[in-house]
Amino acid sequence: LLVLPTTEENKNMDMVLTIAEAIHDLGIDRRLDPVIAIGGGVCMDIVGFAASIYRRKTPYVRVPTTLMGYVDASIGAKTGVNFAGKKNKLGAYVPPALTLLDRSFLGTLDARQLSNGAAEIVKMALVKDAELFSLLEEHGPSLIEGKFQDLPGGVESNAVGAPSRVLTLAISTMLEELAPNLWEDSLTRLVDFGHIFSMELEMEALHSSKLFHGEAVAIDMALCACLATVRGHIDSSTRDRILAVMRGLRLPTYHELLDEKMALFAIEERIKFSQTIKMPLPVGVGTSRIYDDITSDEIVAALAMAKRLHAEP
Numbered sequence: 001l002l003v004l005p006t007t008e009e010n011k012n013m014d015m016v017l018t019i020a021e022a023i024h025d026l027g028i029d030r031r032l033d034p035v036i037a038i039g040g041g042v043c044m045d046i047v048g049f050a051a052s053i054y055r056r057k058t059p060y061v062r063v064p065t066t067l068m069g070y071v072d073a074s075i076g077a078k079t080g081v082n083f084a085g086k087k088n089k090l091g092a093y094v095p096p097a098l099t100l101l102d103r104s105f106l107g108t109l110d111a112r113q114l115s116n117g118a119a120e121i122v123k124m125a126l127v128k129d130a131e132l133f134s135l136l137e138e139h140g141p142s143l144i145e146g147k148f149q150d151l152p153g154g155v156e157s158n159a160v161g162a163p164s165r166v167l168t169l170a171i172s173t174m175l176e177e178l179a180p181n182l183w184e185d186s187l188t189r190l191v192d193f194g195h196i197f198s199m200e201l202e203m204e205a206l207h208s209s210k211l212f213h214g215e216a217v218a219i220d221m222a223l224c225a226c227l228a229t230v231r232g233h234i235d236s237s238t239r240d241r242i243l244a245v246m247r248g249l250r251l252p253t254y255h256e257l258l259d260e261k262m263a264l265f266a267i268e269e270r271i272k273f274s275q276t277i278k279m280p281l282p283v284g285v286g287t288s289r290i291y292d293d294i295t296s297d298e299i300v301a302a303l304a305m306a307k308r309l310h311a312e313p
């Protein structure tokens, strides 16, 4: 057993080499002994990457113990570490041999970590699942309070099954999006929702205000809800429902570091790596579309709207 200080700050090649050395020293047999990563998303990303490059490919198993790991980082083929001040710039597409899910691990997470993971559930609800959205709308605060274990209320209550239904829908919708595009040959991805402005914000805020990944994603999604309103895809009452769901899950919806300069730079980066903007935006509750024609003026107007709503929700 190798106990690792897996933090976002340590998510780098040094840690990968430490793990590779341990795999090497333990004499793991590539054909018989998978490497088992038990921990949060950082742990699974780093250990998965170390396994994927040791002897070109050593099987690994993911056992997520955070909500972020459970609904997102343990799904799909991606592994990786931060590099050159950028998120996940080095990595591989090597899926795990197996993923083992046990939601009792979530019972020891604090509220902030649960909210962090819930951001990715909100993402799937907003881009493609109205049922998931209404479950979050109805049960959001109690899901966090009850740590995604069964909610009290007896079998009579429809609340009792809400945590498992939410987790099932979050994972199945994520799988529907990732499975046909495992190697990301297509850059048109609904799951990129909330991951455009947040990429810059997360790295910028890493050392100052210590934003978690899901928190940065939530701030991005809130801005995108404003952007969708500015562009006329949703009305202000839908936008307010979206923001209320996030607040119910104790997620932030605004950050002053995400200003015009950062937002426009994020768009430039997006175009550089995805050829065009390809930005998913909500067009209703539980439905979204991908747009290429977003203008700087619209982004500036959305930033002003997000700031105003933050000041007077």
Ligand SMILES: NC(=O)c1ccc[n+]([C@@H]2O[C@H](COP(=O)([O-])OP(=O)(O)OC[C@H]3O[C@@H](n4cnc5c(N)ncnc54)[C@H](O)[C@@H]3O)[C@@H](O)[C@H]2O)c1
Pocket: 006, 007, 008, 011, 039, 040, 041, 042, 043, 045, 065, 066, 067, 068, 069, 072, 073, 074, 075, 076, 078, 079, 080, 088, 105, 106, 107, 108, 109, 110, 113, 116, 117, 213
């Ligand atoms: N590969 C992918 O597709 C993918 C998808 C989403 C996120 N990620 C990555 O995942 C990372 C975020 O993952 P995270 O939010 O799990 O963060 P994390 O791995 O840093 O874990 C958060 C904290 O929770 C602690 N912890 C873990 N399990 C616990 C438990 N059961 N009880 C109490 N504390 C526990 C950890 O020690 C850590 O301090 C980011 O680096 C992100 O880039 C990857």
Ligand SMILES: [Zn+2]
Pocket: 072, 120, 195, 213, 217
């Ligand atoms: Zn994410």
